Amino acid sequence: MTVEKEQRHIQSIEVGFRLIGVLEAARAKLPLKTIAERAGMPASKAHLYMVSFLRLGLVAQDPASMRYGLGPYAVQLGLAGLRQLDVVDLARGPMEELQQSVGLSVHLSIWGNMGPTIVAKSDGELDVPMIIKVGHVLPLLTSATGRVFLALLPAALLAPILHRVPTSSAAARAVIEEAKREMGRNGVTTSDSRVHEGFAAISAPIFDHSGALAASMTLIGQRSHVPLDGRGSAVEKLKAACDLVTRAMGREAAASDASLEDPSPRRTLARSTRA
CATH class of the missing domain: 3.30.450.40 (GAF domain)
Known part of the structure; x- marks a missing residue:
């Protein structure tokens, strides 16, 4: 029996997008602690990903509550996917x-x-x-x-x-x-x-x-x-x-x-x- 070789992948991207998945499923903006808990990772690690996502526009942060939600680029990606x-x-x-x-x-x-x-x-x-x-x-x-x-x-x-x-x-x-x-x-x-x-x-x-x-x-x-x-x-x-x-x-x-x-x-x- 042959075992199909697993395709090479970048694990950090997959880990980071667990955070995006949490935000996508949420009905409102969430604090970092809650996002990290739902993604199954330490808050310190989640914060590093969120900084990068903020720079890319995938995530937005409310300056008053400091809670996170999906950003404008995430919306653009969604619309582009729907068009296709x-x-x-x-x-x-x-x-x-x-x-x-x-x-x-x-x-x-x-x-x-x-x-x-x-x-x-x-x-x-x-x-x-x-x-x-x-x-x-x-x-x-x-x-x-x-x-x-x-x-x-x-x-x-x-x-x-x-x-x-x-x-x-x-x-x-x-x-x-x-x-x-x-x-x-x-x-x-x-x-x-x-x-x-x-x-x-x-x-x-x-x-x-x-x-x-x-x-x-x-x-x-x-x-x-x-x-x-x-x-x-x-x-x-x-x-x-x-x-x-x-x-x-x-x-x-x-x-x-x-x-x-x-x-x-x-x-x-x-x-x-x-x-």
């Missing part, structure tokens, strides 16, 4: 696990200039061939995926796409209200044989760090295998997968904790694509 997050990359692992767990096909969609656009997929075993292609634009009003965007996107973003749909504005408004009610009840939207005859789908939202709708993840399969009541194990696993990606995107609150019945106007897209 890619919902597609973050979703691939959870999508694969979800597909293997429930046995249905899974696809991920974001809002493109033509509407809900599939950007990643994990195919399940379907008794009847049905091709799900990356880059395919899904119907806004009739697909489970489209109904997630109808329920949660601001009207201003929906309007250009709805203008192209061959239906009356009254009919479109009725579908939007129905999608909002469904999302409010179960945190998911469904579609029964509206896109492909004999197949059904159920879709849930993924949010970014600000609470903006970033994508939707959708389960699709033969209608007898899809829980169209919006309940059951498969639905809970779908929502758990979306919640996992939401947290990876930097959102502390679970997607299901967000107010779905009255979507916030700031839920604009974190990313768009050309369809």
Whole structure:
């Protein structure tokens, strides 16, 4: 049996960032003694690290209380990290696990200039061939995926796409209200044989760090295998997968904790694509 050689590393950096981890987890500024205790090191040693972190801007110290908190450079690093997050990359692992767990096909969609656009997929075993292609634009009003965007996107973003749909504005408004009610009840939207005859789908939202709708993840399969009541194990696993990606995107609150019945106007897209 071979033992993988440990990569070389600088231990002092790892030790020092235990202090940063303490500050990141704290809800308020902390005195040096408390920070050192939580990091498991002597206060004298912690102080040396804190001096360096202060110089770099990773840490800031309140001149009145002498307590420490994260500094401006730490904020810049956090924002830079959020800018570099890619919902597609973050979703691939959870999508694969979800597909293997429930046995249905899974696809991920974001809002493109033509509407809900599939950007990643994990195919399940379907008794009847049905091709799900990356880059395919899904119907806004009739697909489970489209109904997630109808329920949660601001009207201003929906309007250009709805203008192209061959239906009356009254009919479109009725579908939007129905999608909002469904999302409010179960945190998911469904579609029964509206896109492909004999197949059904159920879709849930993924949010970014600000609470903006970033994508939707959708389960699709033969209608007898899809829980169209919006309940059951498969639905809970779908929502758990979306919640996992939401947290990876930097959102502390679970997607299901967000107010779905009255979507916030700031839920604009974190990313768009050309369809």
